[in-house]
Amino acid sequence: MADHNLDSLDPMAFTRLIPTRESHFAAAEARIPADYPANRLAAALHPAYQHLVVSEVKAETKDSRVYTLVPDGDMGCTSLAYFDAGQYLCVYIEEGSVVTQRPYSILSSPRDSLCGFYKICVKAVEGGFVSNHILENWCVGTKVRTSAPLGEFTYEPLRDCENVVAVCGGSGITPILSLAKAIAEGTEELSLTVLYGSRLEESIICRQELDILSEKCENIKVVYVLSHEEKEGYERGFITASKIKKYAPEGKYSLFMCGPEAMYKSLEGELSGLSLERKQVRREVQSECFAPAPDSPVSVNITVKAHGELKTVAASGKDTILRALEKAGVAAPSHCRGGECGYCRSRLVSGKVYIPEGLDMRRLADSRYGYIHPCCSFPLTDIEIEVFPKR
Numbered sequence: 001m002a003d004h005n006l007d008s009l010d011p012m013a014f015t016r017l018i019p020t021r022e023s024h025f026a027a028a029e030a031r032i033p034a035d036y037p038a039n040r041l042a043a044a045l046h047p048a049y050q051h052l053v054v055s056e057v058k059a060e061t062k063d064s065r066v067y068t069l070v071p072d073g074d075m076g077c078t079s080l081a082y083f084d085a086g087q088y089l090c091v092y093i094e095e096g097s098v099v100t101q102r103p104y105s106i107l108s109s110p111r112d113s114l115c116g117f118y119k120i121c122v123k124a125v126e127g128g129f130v131s132n133h134i135l136e137n138w139c140v141g142t143k144v145r146t147s148a149p150l151g152e153f154t155y156e157p158l159r160d161c162e163n164v165v166a167v168c169g170g171s172g173i174t175p176i177l178s179l180a181k182a183i184a185e186g187t188e189e190l191s192l193t194v195l196y197g198s199r200l201e202e203s204i205i206c207r208q209e210l211d212i213l214s215e216k217c218e219n220i221k222v223v224y225v226l227s228h229e230e231k232e233g234y235e236r237g238f239i240t241a242s243k244i245k246k247y248a249p250e251g252k253y254s255l256f257m258c259g260p261e262a263m264y265k266s267l268e269g270e271l272s273g274l275s276l277e278r279k280q281v282r283r284e285v286q287s288e289c290f291a292p293a294p295d296s297p298v299s300v301n302i303t304v305k306a307h308g309e310l311k312t313v314a315a316s317g318k319d320t321i322l323r324a325l326e327k328a329g330v331a332a333p334s335h336c337r338g339g340e341c342g343y344c345r346s347r348l349v350s351g352k353v354y355i356p357e358g359l360d361m362r363r364l365a366d367s368r369y370g371y372i373h374p375c376c377s378f379p380l381t382d383i384e385i386e387v388f389p390k391r
């Protein structure tokens with residue numbers, strides 16, 4: 001048997017197979033009818049894009065709004081892709097020739113999508129672009145382009161326990177609210193205890209819906225925790241191991257976490273006190289809620305190869321590479337923006353990057369052959385990367 005040295009192999013060799021394969025497909029006789037039922041179903045469940053229109057806007061708190069999105073018949077969209085509670089939609093914002101995208105968890109139930117609507121909650125972000133753009137510009141009638149539902153922060157009975165304790169902070173309640181609705185509607189079978197942390201009583205998102213769900217369904221319990229206010233009927237302070245133990249059900253449970261970086265940081269030390277197995281802990285990374293290295297450079301140059309062109313842009317070491325590219329008007333692919341989906345996968349040709357702890361979810365081969373996820377990588381030096389635009 002030939003003695004292959006792995007390092008001498010060209011990891012991109014397989015891409016040369018694509019033109020050959022495509023020419024074989026083009027020359028082949030069509031045997032599957034264009035409207036083959038399985039293909040129709042696949043297109044309905046996984047459309048490349050969904051053209052939607054805002055049908056309702058509701059102020060939720062001082063700095064957040066809930067938007068109802070329905071199919072945009074004028075753009076040929078007649079139904080919505082079904083989803084699992086916990087998934088998100090990537091919202092595309094077009095500014096001139098630059099398309100920026102951000103993921104927003106769906107807070108309506110999976111059954112609602114069959115009734116023709118999704119709901120998402122958008123909260124103002126200090127210095128943010130997309131959320132603030134939406135809050136300033138979206139109104140009833142605004143046309144919106146989104147992805148199909150995406151994401152892995154879903155309940156899986158083969159992996160997750162029958163009892164789930166969800167620890168949420170701020171707008172991190174949205175995927176868990178969808179899960180609670182799915183439980184109440186009988187789409188998901190599990191018992192859910194939610195510990196929902198907010199700064200103040202007035203900053204609790206979707207309070208009314210949560211209260212109604214916990215009243216009408218015995219499998220849903222909600223505990224509100226206020227960090228900056230002391231009030232009767234609320235837990236006070238941050239969510240800690242002792243608070244989780246106080247409300248967790250007897251026996252084994254899975255812990256689902258969704259919230260801002262400050263919440264994850266404060267929970268870091270607490271988790272060891274809960275004696276949970278790794279698979280019992282599920283974490284949703286909220287878009288770009290992570291920090292650069294403390295010694296990150298003030299300015300660097302990023303040379304990027306995209307669409308066959310080479311371009312060098314000045315960037316701050318405090319921005320992720322993806323964010324720096326977007327700021328410079330370079331269209332780079334992204335979905336989750338939290339290191340998980342791999343959609344932004346790019347080749348690091350030269351230079352050094354910093355990936356915050358817990359966010360390096362690259363395949364082993366990718367780490368070895370120099371591929372990075374720009375959504376969660378910060379430049380430490382001048383770098384050169386190659387991005388792979390999607391069709």
Ligand code: FES
Pocket residue numbers: 333334335336337338339340341342343344345373374375376
């Ligand atoms: S956008 Fe999902 S890993 Fe980067």
